[in-house]
Amino acid sequence: MPEAKSPDGRVWKIESHRQTLGLGSRAAKNFHLGNVIVTLILVVIIIFFVRRSTAIAIITGILLLIWLFERGTSYFKPKIDATTEGPPKQHVGWVATNRFGHKELEKRAAEAIERGDPASEPPGLRLVEL
Numbered sequence: 001m002p003e004a005k006s007p008d009g010r011v012w013k014i015e016s017h018r019q020t021l022g023l024g025s026r027a028a029k030n031f032h033l034g035n036v037i038v039t040l041i042l043v044v045i046i047i048f049f050v051r052r053s054t055a056i057a058i059i060t061g062i063l064l065l066i067w068l069f070e071r072g073t074s075y076f077k078p079k080i081d082a083t084t085e086g087p088p089k090q091h092v093g094w095v096a097t098n099r100f101g102h103k104e105l106e107k108r109a110a111e112a113i114e115r116g117d118p119a120s121e122p123p124g125l126r127l128v129e130l
Contacts, residue, residue, distance in 0.1 A: 002014045002106050002107075002110055003110075004082070004109075004110035004111075004113040004114050005113075005114065006084070006113050006114065006116055006118065007114075007115075007116040008116070010084040010085075010086060010087075010090075011084060011085075012082045012083065012084045012110075012113050012118070013082070013083055013084070014080065014081070014082045014106050014109055014110055014113075015080070015081050015082075015106075016078045016079065016080045016081075016102040016103075016105060016106050017078065017079055017081070018076065018078060018079070035071055038067070039064070039067065039068070039071075042060065042063065042064045042067060043064065045060050046060045046061055046064060077095055077096045077097070077098065078095075078096045078102050078105060079093060079094070079095050079096070079128075080093065080094045080095075080096070080105055080106060080109045080125060081093045081129075082109055082110075082113060082118060090118070091129060092109075092113075092118045092119065092127070092129060092130055093127075093128050093129030093130075094109060094121070094122075094125035094126060094127055094128060095125070095126050095128050096124060096125060096126075097124055097125065097126055098124060101124070104124070105122075105124055105125055108122035108123060108124060108125060109122060109125065
């Protein structure tokens with residue numbers, strides 16, 4: 001587990017892992033609930049249009065497949081967490097914008113912390129927890 005030292009002297013532990021499908025946090029529950037609602041809306045639209053127009057039902061079905069594929073692959077992107085016991089205790093989390101390069105992404109997160117800017121978004125990372 002890599003470490004980084006911020007300018008204020010705190011030592012941060014940096015860890016990368018795959019995102020989980022668990023519903024542990026409130027943000028995760030809201031995120032999953034939103035996905036379920038949109039998926040159900042797409043299914044209702046498909047059922048509605050199957051009776052009216054086969055072509056529109058096929059197009060909507062393709063959109064549903066694309067939506068499900070995108071939601072599924074988003075869980076394969078690594079998540080980078082950085083924590084320090086402080087004082088003050090702090091946690092920062094990023095999600096990768098691609099699926100590759102865990103070590104390089106950990107290095108970029110460490111560089112941001114060492115610059116004294118853990119709330120930034122280094123290249124290839126999107127800030128999700130502060």
